[in-house]
Amino acid sequence: MKKINVLFYLLGMLFLTGACEEQDNIEPIGNWELSAPVLAGPEENSTITLNQEEPNTAIRFDWQGATSSKNYGVTYRFVVDSAANADFSTPIFSMHTGNGGKNSFIEPTAIELDQALSAAGYDANSTVPLKWAVVAQSxxxxxxxxxxxxxxxxxxxxTATLYISGSATEKGxxxxxxxxMRPRKDSDGKPTNVFDVYTKLTAGGTFQFYSQPNVNSIVFGADGNGKIKKKGTAIAAPGAGTYxxxxxxxxxxxxxxxxxxxSVVGGAFASGWGGDEPLQYQGNGVWTSVVDIAKTEGFIFRxxxxxxxAMKRVKGTTNQLVLESQAAAEGKQFEDIPATATGKHIITLNLSGDQYTYSLVKDNRPTSMPDKLFLLQGSNVVAEFNIDGNNFSSTVFLALESDKAYTLxxxxxxxxxxxxxxxxxGETASPNADAVSATVDFREGTGAIAVARDQxxxxxxxxxxxxxxxKYYNLKLFHWNDNGGWDARSEYVMTYKHPYTFEGTxxxxANFDSKFNSPWEVQFGTSSSALTGNMTNGGPNYKGITQAGSYKATLVVGNDYKTAQYSFVKQ
Known part of the structure; x- marks a missing residue:
């Protein structure tokens, strides 16, 4: 028995000795060194002037790379802060270098640096004392x-550019x-720091101004009494209409x-300078109409x-326009717009972008085509159709009812x-498809037009x-586990209720992703996790259902299917 115990003792000691020798051969992870980067250009106390006319100019910073004593890989992060701050714990600007962070230089653009300084509260046209450094990580x-x-x-x-976005705007x-927004310029072509835009606003919605169309933009909002400030609150639309x-x-x-x-007014029209020929708003800052030119004389927009x-043609151009009241400040001369031929013409006023323009094109449409077309329900105007070549179309979706008769x-x-x-x-053999459409004949003549179903x-x-x-859309609520569960998703059918409302219980x-879809033209989603709010077509997946259960889902869509209001009510 003693021999057996001694044997086990010797085997145990041998095991412990081997284990200790193996542990001694493992080097602790902290037993190596990482050197600090050594900064190169720009020179100490140099001044960098950001050129607003060349906002994408790269500003280069260089350094000598850090090294690991064990030759581990090293990546870099560029940091900028106020010269008065003690360290870089909360930098004004931080950016990883290219090539997966391995480059020993970085080239932020002038606008990236300027916007970072703006967000930090520094005024435009000011010279800001800063310091920069590089953080090496291995x-x-x-x-x-x-x-x-x-x-x-x-x-x-x-900012040299300005944009408008929000629930009240045409783009959501x-x-x-x-x-x-159009940046106004002075007579030398230099920015005046004044911007304007012609657009349609929705009542009850809000908007803000952005220096760029992205999430890194400087955001301007309300500061009360018609004033704005950086990071101000959303501005409420003054009411529905074009502004x-x-x-x-x-x-x-x-x-x-x-x-x-x-409208257009002038000697080119039968009504002369005493009457107006109105144009129809098409959206996105564009107005158009069919006009009958009676004489080869001049006209203007007002x-x-x-x-x-009043808006007139810029002298020396074929289609550029300028507001008469702004022409002197912009260094432009103007003239009435000449009509060179009589007869019906399609006239377009384009006030989008950074240059106002117009077009005047001979109307070669079918002779049976009217200048205007309205959809009526009794004496009520349901819609005025927009004209585009040979077509009249409703640019929005019209909420029609099956128990009413309509006329054109x-x-x-x-x-x-x-x-x-x-x-x-709306009469179709496939009423429950995703996007339902059909093409039928129409003719000149009286007679009510029937609707097969509310939509x-x-x-x-x-x-x-x-x-x-x-054409109309049916909507489904897609509901799935984002962790590999797309193929097993539920597609719940939503029921249409007049007007513009889809419902379903x-x-x-819990914690599944959701989206209201009519694959794949309509995909309503939002980053909000609230049970009520606004969605946009093309928005992110909704992740607001945190408790499993039966919910009544309601979606009220905008008539252009770009935005919607949603709610989920637990039953």
Missing amino acids: LSKEMISSAKLVSVKRFKNE TDVGQAIM RITVDLNNNTYSFLKIDKW ANGDWGV NSARDGSGTAFTTSAKI AYQITLNFATKKMTW HALS
Whole structure:
């Protein structure tokens, strides 16, 4: 028995000895060194002037790379902070280098640096004393270089570009789709720091101004009494309608001019200089109409029948326009727009982008095509169709009802030429498909037009082919586990309720992703996790269901299917 115990003892000691020798051969992870980077250019106490006219100019910073005593890989992070701050714990600007962080240089653009300084509270056109450094990282170790002083002079103006975005705007809340505002320039072509845009606003919505159409933008919002400031609150739309919105960053103010109508007036028309030929708003800052030119004389554009808001052609150009009231400040001469031929013409006023323009094109549409077309329900105007070549179309979806009769007429009051179809709008063998559409014949003639089912319809009439096309969407609530569960997703059918509303009560799982879809033209989502709020078409997956259960889901879509209001109510 003693021999057996001795044997086990010797075996145990042998095991412990081997284990100790193996542990001694493992080098502790902290038993190696990482050197600090050594800064090179720019020189100490140099001044960098950011050029607003070349915002994408790269500003280069170089350093000698750090080394690991065990030759581990090293990555770098560039940091900038106020010269007065003790360290770089909360830098004004931080950026990893290229090549996966391995490059020993970095080239931020002038606008990136300027916007970082703006966000930190430094005024435009000021020279800011800063310091910069580089943080080297290898595995779990970090080493920061010694700092270098540098001064950076900001852009002369807060921003050279300005955009508008928000739930009240035509493009909705997606900042990537923000609408560009026109930067006004002086007679030398230099920025004036004043911006304007012609656009449609939705009642009850809000908006803000952005220096760029992305999430890194400087954001301007309300500061009370018509003033704006950086990081201000969202501005409420003054009401539904089309507006000219002007922002003056010289005094940080904004203002609205309600545009009830743009029209043409002049000797080219039978009504002469005493009457207006109104244009129809198409969206995105564009107005158009078919006009009958009676004489080869001049005409101009004016808003609201107001001679103080008159727009004329820039001399020396073929289609550029300028507001008469702004021409002197912009160093431009102007003239009436010449009409070179009589007869029907399609006239377009384009106030989007950074240059106002117009076009005047001979109308070669079918002779049976009217100048205007209205959808009526009794004496009520449901919609005025927009004209585009041979087509009249509803740019939005019209909420029509099956228990009402509709008519098409070239006159708003129903006294003009009537058009009809024997087919029912919405009648189809596949009413429950995702995007449902059909093309039917129409003709000149009286007779009510029936609707097969309540829905929101987009309608186009082609007068060259005498074909009418209608379309509507059915929506489903897609609900799935984002961790590999897409193929097992639930597709819950939503029921349409007049007007523009989809409802359904469904069993939903906690922490699943959701989206309201009509694959794949409509995909409503939001980054918000609230149970009520706003969604955008193309928005991110909704992740707000945190408790499993039965929910009544409601979606009220905008008539353009770009935005929607949603709610989830636990039953």
